[in-house]
Amino acid sequence: GEDVEQSLFLSVREGDSSVINCTYTDSSSTYLYWYKQEPGAGLQLLTYIFSNMDMKQDQRLTVLLNKKDKHLSLRIADTQTGDSAIYFCAESRSGYSTLTFGKGTMLLVSP
Amino acid sequence: GAGVSQSPSNKVTEKGKDVELRCDPISGHTALYWYRQSLGQGLEFLIYFQGNSAPDKSGLPSDRFSAERTGGSVSTLTIQRTQQEDSAVYLCASSLVGTGAIEVRGYTFGSGTRLTVV
Numbered sequence: 001g002e003d004v005e006q007s008l009f010l011s012v013r014e015g016d017s018s019v020i021n022c023t024y025t026d027s028s029s030t031y032l033y034w035y036k037q038e039p040g041a042g043l044q045l046l047t048y049i050f051s052n053m054d055m056k057q058d059q060r061l062t063v064l065l066n067k068k069d070k071h072l073s074l075r076i077a078d079t080q081t082g083d084s085a086i087y088f089c090a091e092s093r094s095g096y097s098t099l100t101f102g103k104g105t106m107l108l109v110s111p
Numbered sequence: 112g113a114g115v116s117q118s119p120s121n122k123v124t125e126k127g128k129d130v131e132l133r134c135d136p137i138s139g140h141t142a143l144y145w146y147r148q149s150l151g152q153g154l155e156f157l158i159y160f161q162g163n164s165a166p167d168k169s170g171l172p173s174d175r176f177s178a179e180r181t182g183g184s185v186s187t188l189t190i191q192r193t194q195q196e197d198s199a200v201y202l203c204a205s206s207l208v209g210t211g212a213i214e215v216r217g218y219t220f221g222s223g224t225r226l227t228v229v
Contacts, residue, residue: 031217033217035217035220040222041222041223042115042202042204042220042221042222042223043154043202043204043218043220044220045217045218045219048217088153088154090217092217098144098156098159098167099217099218100156101146101153101154102153103152103153103154104153104154
């Protein structure tokens with residue numbers, strides 16, 4: 001299977017919470033990241049979490065990490081139409097200088 | 112510059128022609144990466160430059176692809192004899208590399224070059 005897996009699509013209504021999930025396979029992952037890509041743009045770093053943390057909160061964003069299950073999630077509270085984008089999960093591994101990305105989850109927020 | 116700059120933003124080329132894509136990283140970033148983004152394929156790693164070290168070319172899909180980085184700054188990705196399957200968005204990113212730097216800061220991406228081979 002893929003090193004980093006994500007569901008491909010998520011649709012929510014404005015004001016609801018969104019939860020985007022990611023699983024990874026490498027137990028040596030050191031940092032895990034969430035990137036956001038808006039149409040026609042490059043990827044923008046949203047947040048990251050160190051592998052010895054369980055949770056990180058940054059305004060409307062909450063990252064949860066279950067290292068035992070190798071599962072990462074991004075929760076967006078009070079989702080807005082401007083949050084519509086593709087969200088990529090990525091990992092860095094000890095001793096490697098490149099990040100491994102998932103295929104991205106397209107989030108569609110409807111009014 | 113303030114961000115990673117890529118040019119051109121769009122390129123349409125005929126099958127069999129050569130193309131050059133340019134990336135100007137953030138000043139002072141020692142690491143530079145090229146990725147390819149195809150519909151449904153996510154981000155595919157192509158090549159990585161770090162300082163004066165030999166580049167990691169392990170992601171280049173064929174010998175038609177090559178890249179260079181002059182003076183540790185600007186990079187050019189060249190695709191020779193383009194094929195229709197080369198159509199994709201080519202993304203460049205740069206980062207600081209040092210103790211914890213890449214891990215904490217991740218990459219800064221450019222807006223990409225959309226290549227269409229007709």
